[in-house]
Amino acid sequence: MTPLAQTRPLLSPYPPSVLAASHEGFAEVLATLTEAVDAAGAARRPAGPIPAGAPADVLAAAAEALGPAELPAEGLGAKAALQLLATVLLEQGIDLSHPRAAAHLQAPSLSVAVAADALAAAGNASLDTYDSGPSGIAVERWLIGALIRLAGLGERADGVLTPGGSLSNLMGLLLARDAAALRRGVDARRHGVAALPGPVVFCSELAHFSTHRACAVLGLGEAAVHPVPVDERRRMRPEALAAALEALGPDRTPIAVVATAGTTDFGSIDPLPEIAEIASGHGMWMHVDAAYGFGALFSDRLAGRLAGLELADSVTLDLHKIGWQPAAASVLLVSDTTAFTSLDREVAYLNPADDSEAGFDGLLGRSLQTTRRPDAVKAAATLLTYGREGLGRMVDVCHDLARHAERRILTEPELELVAPAELTTVVFRYRGANPAAADALNGALRRRLLESGAALIGRTEAETAGPGSPKRVCLKFTLLNPTATTDDIDGLVDTVLDAGRTCERLIEEGAA
Numbered sequence: 001m002t003p004l005a006q007t008r009p010l011l012s013p014y015p016p017s018v019l020a021a022s023h024e025g026f027a028e029v030l031a032t033l034t035e036a037v038d039a040a041g042a043a044r045r046p047a048g049p050i051p052a053g054a055p056a057d058v059l060a061a062a063a064e065a066l067g068p069a070e071l072p073a074e075g076l077g078a079k080a081a082l083q084l085l086a087t088v089l090l091e092q093g094i095d096l097s098h099p100r101a102a103a104h105l106q107a108p109s110l111s112v113a114v115a116a117d118a119l120a121a122a123g124n125a126s127l128d129t130y131d132s133g134p135s136g137i138a139v140e141r142w143l144i145g146a147l148i149r150l151a152g153l154g155e156r157a158d159g160v161l162t163p164g165g166s167l168s169n170l171m172g173l174l175l176a177r178d179a180a181a182l183r184r185g186v187d188a189r190r191h192g193v194a195a196l197p198g199p200v201v202f203c204s205e206l207a208h209f210s211t212h213r214a215c216a217v218l219g220l221g222e223a224a225v226h227p228v229p230v231d232e233r234r235r236m237r238p239e240a241l242a243a244a245l246e247a248l249g250p251d252r253t254p255i256a257v258v259a260t261a262g263t264t265d266f267g268s269i270d271p272l273p274e275i276a277e278i279a280s281g282h283g284m285w286m287h288v289d290a291a292y293g294f295g296a297l298f299s300d301r302l303a304g305r306l307a308g309l310e311l312a313d314s315v316t317l318d319l320h321k322i323g324w325q326p327a328a329a330s331v332l333l334v335s336d337t338t339a340f341t342s343l344d345r346e347v348a349y350l351n352p353a354d355d356s357e358a359g360f361d362g363l364l365g366r367s368l369q370t371t372r373r374p375d376a377v378k379a380a381a382t383l384l385t386y387g388r389e390g391l392g393r394m395v396d397v398c399h400d401l402a403r404h405a406e407r408r409i410l411t412e413p414e415l416e417l418v419a420p421a422e423l424t425t426v427v428f429r430y431r432g433a434n435p436a437a438a439d440a441l442n443g444a445l446r447r448r449l450l451e452s453g454a455a456l457i458g459r460t461e462a463e464t465a466g467p468g469s470p471k472r473v474c475l476k477f478t479l480l481n482p483t484a485t486t487d488d489i490d491g492l493v494d495t496v497l498d499a500g501r502t503c504e505r506l507i508e509e510g511a512a
């Protein structure tokens with residue numbers, strides 16, 4: 001064996017700056033980003049919020065810029081690699097800060113959140129164990145505490161960040177399922193759902209599809225979902241929920257009711273106090289999907305609409321919707337921290353009991369993930385920067401824009417308002433001369449806007465003539481840009497009208 005003293009020391013060929021967490025590395029991050037931004041200045045950005053062209057052409061242009069899908073034998077270096085990607089992102093990407101970007105619940109990111117996210121990424125802490133980064137744990141606990149207070153949940157409340165509203169809904173229903181099984185003396189985590197015959201999960205007929213998916217994943221089956229009808233304002237009818245519960249046979253097990261605070265298309269908010277009363281009368285879990293609507297709590301004007309949220313057993317909220325965070329920044333809150341018991345797990349290499357007892361513990365037992373990004377950092381930076389009132393003003397601006405869009409649509413004979421602005425969405429349709437062709441016309445109109453790159457607007461289906469009427473293809477503005485103005489909204493409506501007229505003419509001429 002060679003004596004240790006005779007071995008040559010292994011010297012790293014890399015400078016400290018290749019790793020972002022070092023001081024030199026973060027300076028390198030900033031310098032490289034600055035170069036990429038300069039290069040991006042030369043990019044041929046689309047004139048509108050989305051690149052013009054047929055989808056296949058836009059994707060082909062990006063693929064061509066990226067070159068063959070293979071690893072280069074020799075790397076390009078950070079400068080060239082980032083410049084290439086920055087150019088593709090800008091030339092073939094979407095610009096959510098554009099005033100005519102109004103399609104989805106996909107907010108433009110706040111600059112401070114992106115800066116904080118870069119800091120968090122550089123540190124690369126994980127939330128599962130103490131020794132993966134205590135500061136990340138502290139920041140998440142701070143954020144959860146602040147959100148619990150905003151939601152009005154009590155002293156026993158707790159929460160965790162998740163990678164999206166769909167996952168928060170899944171976790172809420174997981175905890176509901178396990179609580180229902182425990183009431184029957186069964187540990188569902190170990191023994192599955194056999195103890196829960198004929199499971200039923202109630203939600204409004206307008207609930208997000210992630211509720212259905214969650215039921216499938218949790219072994220309850222999508223057939224467990226019992227859709228409850230909505231009223232003319234698209235809110236769950238509590239008397240219909242009560243009747244459905246009463247009608248359940250002894251072979252059925254009510255697991256939870258999912259109330260929606262801010263339906264995806266309409267922003268409608270189910271009557272939370274009434275639903276809470278019915279749920280508690282039946283000893284049933286109430287989960288509130290406030291993925292979209294939670295942000296209304298920032299606004300003095302809108303917060304009252306979420307009254308009753310504090311009665312929930314669990315709440316989903318997405319700060320990447322109203323909250324302007326880069327995705328994802330979703331949170332699941334629970335009214336009682338003991339609900340997380342069903343996620344508890346002791347793992348030899350992560351959180352052995354003696355370490356945990358000595359305080360070396362992380363947040364593994366609150367999440368379905370193991371390694372978990374410190375997404376709380378960007379959200380905490382945002383709440384600290386703007387405070388409740390600063391965020392509330394942004395919410396109010398977006399709500400005002402939606403109300404302006406609603407008023408403008410009402411003045412246009414070629415447009416029909418389908419649903420007014422509850423939060424920041426407005427649903428409407430282009431009437432067209434031939435009502436029988438209106439669905440196809442609205443679909444074509446939106447595709448035309450996308451293909452011309454002129455505007456990014458949403459599409460959905462809605463019962464346009466009241467509850468129970470046939471569903472028709474509609475258009476939707478989702479207004480989440482607090483820097484947009486009422487003139488921008490007028491421009492957006494004008495663009496829709498132009499596209500509608502053009503499509504109608506093309507359809508008449510048989511050219512579309």
Ligand SMILES: Cc1ncc(COP(=O)(O)O)c(C=O)c1O
Nearest residue numbers: 105164165166208264289291292
């Ligand atoms: C009401 C509601 N719940 C859940 C979700 C799912 O959120 P995510 O896209 O973050 O998974 C959405 C998405 O739009 C939503 O509108």
